[in-house]
Amino acid sequence: MTAVVDVGRVAPGRHTILRRTLRSRTGVIGAALVGLVVLAALASLLGVLPHDAVTQVPAQRLRGPSGEHWFGTDQFGRDVFARAAGGAASSLLVAVVAVAIATAVGTAAGVVAGFFGGWSSRVVLGVTNVLFAFPPLLLALALASAFDRTWLTVAAAIATVYTPIFVRVARGPVLALREAEFVQAATVLGFSPLRTLARHVLPNIAPILIVQVTLSLSWAVLTEASLSFLGLGTPPPAPSLGAMVLEARVLVNVAWWSMAAPGVVIVALVVGLNLLGDGLRDALDPRGGGNS
Amino acid sequence: MILRGTLGHPLVRRLLEALFTLAGVAVLVFVMLRAIPGDQITATLGTEAAALTPAQRAALETYYGLDQPLVVQFWTWLGSVLTGNLGASERSGRSVLEMTANSLPITLELAVLSLVVGLVLGVGAAMLSASRPDSARDAAGQAVALAGLSVPAFLLGSALLAVAARFLGYNPNAEQFAPLVADPALNLQQMLMPALVLGFGLAAPIMRTARSALLETRTLDFVRTARGKGVPPRRLQVRHVLRGALVPILTMTGLQFGYLLGGAVVVEQIFSVPGIGRQVLIGIQQKEYAVVQSTVLVIAVTFVLVNLATDLLYRVVDPRVRAT
Numbered sequence: 025m026t027a028v029v030d031v032g033r034v035a036p037g038r039h040t041i042l043r044r045t046l047r048s049r050t051g052v053i054g055a056a057l058v059g060l061v062v063l064a065a066l067a068s069l070l071g072v073l074p075h076d077a078v079t080q081v082p083a084q085r086l087r088g089p090s091g092e093h094w095f096g097t098d099q100f101g102r103d104v105f106a107r108a109a110g111g112a113a114s115s116l117l118v119a120v121v122a123v124a125i126a127t128a129v130g131t132a133a134g135v136v137a138g139f140f141g142g143w144s145s146r147v148v149l150g151v152t153n154v155l156f157a158f159p160p161l162l163l164a165l166a167l168a169s170a171f172d173r174t175w176l177t178v179a180a181a182i183a184t185v186y187t188p189i190f191v192r193v194a195r196g197p198v199l200a201l202r203e204a205e206f207v208q209a210a211t212v213l214g215f216s217p218l219r220t221l222a223r224h225v226l227p228n229i230a231p232i233l234i235v236q237v238t239l240s241l242s243w244a245v246l247t248e249a250s251l252s253f254l255g256l257g258t259p260p261p262a263p264s265l266g267a268m269v270l271e272a273r274v275l276v277n278v279a280w281w282s283m284a285a286p287g288v289v290i291v292a293l294v295v296g297l298n299l300l301g302d303g304l305r306d307a308l309d310p311r312g313g314g315n316s
Numbered sequence: 317m318i319l320r321g322t323l324g325h326p327l328v329r330r331l332l333e334a335l336f337t338l339a340g341v342a343v344l345v346f347v348m349l350r351a352i353p354g355d356q357i358t359a360t361l362g363t364e365a366a367a368l369t370p371a372q373r374a375a376l377e378t379y380y381g382l383d384q385p386l387v388v389q390f391w392t393w394l395g396s397v398l399t400g401n402l403g404a405s406e407r408s409g410r411s412v413l414e415m416t417a418n419s420l421p422i423t424l425e426l427a428v429l430s431l432v433v434g435l436v437l438g439v440g441a442a443m444l445s446a447s448r449p450d451s452a453r454d455a456a457g458q459a460v461a462l463a464g465l466s467v468p469a470f471l472l473g474s475a476l477l478a479v480a481a482r483f484l485g486y487n488p489n490a491e492q493f494a495p496l497v498a499d500p501a502l503n504l505q506q507m508l509m510p511a512l513v514l515g516f517g518l519a520a521p522i523m524r525t526a527r528s529a530l531l532e533t534r535t536l537d538f539v540r541t542a543r544g545k546g547v548p549p550r551r552l553q554v555r556h557v558l559r560g561a562l563v564p565i566l567t568m569t570g571l572q573f574g575y576l577l578g579g580a581v582v583v584e585q586i587f588s589v590p591g592i593g594r595q596v597l598i599g600i601q602q603k604e605y606a607v608v609q610s611t612v613l614v615i616a617v618t619f620v621l622v623n624l625a626t627d628l629l630y631r632v633v634d635p636r637v638r639a640t
Contacts, residue, residue, distance in 0.1 A: 150336060150340060153333065153336070153337045153340065154337055154340030154341055154343075154344055155344075157338075157340070157341050157616050157619055157620045157623075158341070158574075158616050158619065159575065159577040159578035159615065159616075159619060160574065160578055161578030161579065161581060161582070162577060162581060162593075162596065162615055162616075165596065165597075165600070166348055166596075166609075166612045169600045169608065170348045170349075242465075242466070246468050249468055249470070250468055250470055250582055253468075253470040254581065254582065254597060255601070266470065269471055269474055270470075270474075272474070273474050273477075273478070276474075276478040276482075277478065277482055283471075283474065283475060283478070287471045287475065290471060291466050291467055291471070294466040294468075295466040298462060298466055299462075
């Protein structure tokens, strides 16, 4: 599998990236898995699933998977598929918001630190080092426990953990770009730093950021699920994948599907995001080709 | 001039950086302590705090130093932390220092065992993959790495425990936790499943790094020379290729220590291992904020020191780093 290499372009255009990603096997499988989970989550949000996530039907408790209940029912007779889909929706909501905050704040700080250097760089790197000094899950846990728990504070806690990664990812290439001739030319021509950053620097780090966003989404989903497993994630009554696995620990001997269903959804989503990230990285690799 | 020269030395700079980071960690932990809804008084008295008269409340605030400016409170807190006073659990009356002295070694034992699992699994899968790139073998190795990245510890742990208890009737973790010195046989059995779960997650980044390092080392001249002079393939893989790829593999392993400390919270909870991760979690559940903050501080400091030690070790192991 050899992809066409665009010689002389720093970053391939958006359409090229999409085409190349979809040409690689990993990229397609990844996109399909993520698409499936997102579809189920959307269906749950729009309320178009045959069952909802909260209605209890005691007569139908602990039924195995069937045509009626695709993933079976739980100890209250609730539809496990609907709960898993709802859990995926809340996991995705937290993950997307967290990564959006981390991307915006981290990239801005990283670009400023890299482009302007000096004290701004020292402050940003100092804060980054401090945040990196905490094991990620522990920092998220400590932050989430320090504030009143809503889905937004959980997202903010996760965002804080992943912001330093975006600082590092953005700062490195900006350091190199600052010295590039076309950036120096823009400065010499008298463009404001803001315009230079927006027109010449950001577009060139965008591809790296896209890959990072995809991979960070997979970590954020895992972190959110781990937090809710520990009882510190999205608060009830919203269904949550981590909390479903926690509840299933006492049920699993009589109802294996109660643990398998949220497990399959988490793993499918995270595997999908990882494969999509790998596919994007291969597509964006200026060396082209390499799709293993 | 001498001072300037000393400060410029990479080793000194690295130490100063670690010191600054530790200071920042202390500030952040202190701020988190203050951000908690309610204060020390509410945390101690719970709902009874509402019944306090203003005068009683003021007296308590003076007692806890809450009437002082934040900066003063910070210095007081830092001073007591530095002298080993990490606060105490309101519920059990035990000092956090004593609790940590019991729990930290358990987590470190778990971390070491997980590292062994992660290295064996990760490097093993990488050697399998790298021995024939783009083959079915390679795909199998890469699938292991992807699974390690994607299956969360809480899911793998819960499933493993359920399967072992149900089908094998094996659950050493149901018994009272046995310290390593008291009952090594039971202790290692109780550590087995937690270490497998944590090590499996660790294997993924190790495998990916090791695979590319092995593939790169294979193309180097000294490997070709060794092959040319007739070193048998198996010996070539281990003595030459693996040895040459060791530095990036060990770096990646060192970087994962934070993952181990964080993952320990989840795994210790599932398998009822009384390590430092569980200490944090129980503190959070029982709203013992002094315990939570001090333990988080201890973990972060441990993490910074381990990273520093890894960096310093490098200078011993790799002559190229020492030269800079």
